[in-house]
Amino acid sequence: MNIYMIIRVLLYILLAPVLGGLLSGIDRVFSARMQGRQGPPLFQPFYDVSKLMSKQTTVVNSIQVLFVTSYLVFTIFTGALFFAGGDMLLVFFALSMSEVVMVLAAFSTNGPYSIMGAQRELLQMMCYEPMTLLVAIGFYYANGSFMVDELAKADIPAIAQIPGFFIGFVFVLLIKLRKSPFDLSTSHHMHQEMVKGLTTDLSGGNLALVEIAEWYDVVLMMGIVGMFFVTSAPISILGAVIACAVVFFLETLIDNLFPRVKYMTMLKVTWSVILIFAGTNLLILNVLK
C-alpha cells in the first residue's frame, strides 16, 4: 500500500465513469454508422443517466435498492482492486460477486421478465466464469504471479505466451459487455421478447446506478485486455491502448453483424472456443515449462 496505489484507485474511481460513458457513446455512434444512420451525440449516455437521475424511482421492494447499490459498489471495488495492482484471482472473484448481486436484484422483484433475465444471466455467468479464471491462471503461467503490479513489470508482453487465452477472453467479452450474439439477459437493441431482462423492473435512479456500474465494468474489462500487452517499458502502454481500441471496435462490429443465439448455442460455442484456444494454450505452456 503506497501513495501511488491510492492515486491510481482514486483516478479509477473518478475517471472510469467518464471514460466508460464515452466508450458507451462511441459504441452507439459506431453502431449507428454501421447501420447507415447518423446516430446519437457522443455524450448521449451521460444525457441518459442524468435524465434517469431526475426521474421518479419506482421501487418494487426495498431490498432491490440494496442489491443494485451493492452491484455498483462491488463493481467499483473490483476495478479499484485491479488498478491498485491487487490479486488477479481476487479481482475475478469480486467480479462474479457483483454479478451475483445484480442477479439477486432481478430475482427479488418477482417480475416474470426480470426472473427470466436473471436466469439467463446465471447461464451467461456459467459461460464466461471458466474463462475469467483461466485468464488469471494464464497470467500466472506466463509471468509467475497473480499480482497485477508484478504482471505489469514483465519483460515480454503476456500475449506472446498466452495468445489462446487472449482470443478466449475477447470472445467471452462479448457476453460480459452484453453484445449481440450473446446479449440474452438484457436484450439491447430493441430485440424485445423479454422486454429488458435483468433491468426490466428497475427505473429512474436505480437504472442509472446500473448504467454507471456498467461503465466501470467496461473500463475494467479494457484494463484486463490491456494487461496482455503491458510490459515494463512505458511505450507498451500505447500498444495496450491501441489493442483495447481494436478489441472494442471488434466487439461493436460483431454486435452489429450477428443475431442473437439461444442459450444452448451460447454454452456450446463459448465452451468450445475456451476449450480449443485457452485449453490448447494451457497444454502447450504445461509441456514447455
Added chain:
Amino acid sequence: MKISKSPWVLHYDGSSCNGCDIEVLATMTPLYDVERFGIINTGNPKHADVLLLTGGMNAQTAPVVRQLYNMMPDPKVVVACGICACDGGIFKECYNILGGADKIVPVDVYVPGCAVRPEALIQGVVKAVGILEEKKNKLKQSMKAGYCTVDYSKMAVHMTEEDYNPADQYDAVLTEEALREQAEEKIKASAKPAPKPVAPAAAATPAPAANAANTEKGDKKQ
C-alpha cells in the same frame, strides 16, 4: 442537464390498422433516424418517458393503456399518433370503440394524420419533450410543496378489464388550485377517522358496472 436530450419512447397499439405503427417504426430507420435526438424505442414502461398511442381505444385495450400509463415513472407525457388515437377517426362510430386515447389517459400532444407522417410524428415527440421538461419542473416544485400535481387516485381504480367503466373515465389533470384544495381536504380528513377507500368499493361491483356500460352504449345506438 435537460431531460429533453433523451426521451425514451414506449409505443402501444390501441386498436389501429397498423398504418400508424409502421410509421412509428419508420422513424427508427436510417432515413429519419430519431436516435439523433436520443430517442430510444424501449419496450418497457418503467424506462419510458413518452407514451405513443396509436389507434382508437376499445374496452379491451383501455385497461392495458391505463396500466402502462400508471407504470411509467414521472414525469411522463402521452402522444396520440394518428387521427384514430386523437378522437377515434373512421372507427369512431364503431360499437366497440370508446374514442381517442384521451378517453383513457391524459393526452399531451395530438398528432393527426391517416397514417401519421413520420415527420409529423417526430415533431409531435419534440413538442412532447418540451412538455416533459415543464412537467419535470412542476414535479420538482410540487415535491417541495408536498403535494402531487397529478391525481392518481382516479386512475388506479380501473386496472382490469372487468371493472372498467367508461362512465367514470379519467378526463384531465386537475388544476393546481384544485389539487391544493384536495390536499387540504385530505389533511383534514386524515385528522378524522379514515374515510372509506375507493378501490374496494369499485372492485366489489365490477360486473354490474361493465354491464351497465354496455347497455348504456347499446341504448345510445338504438
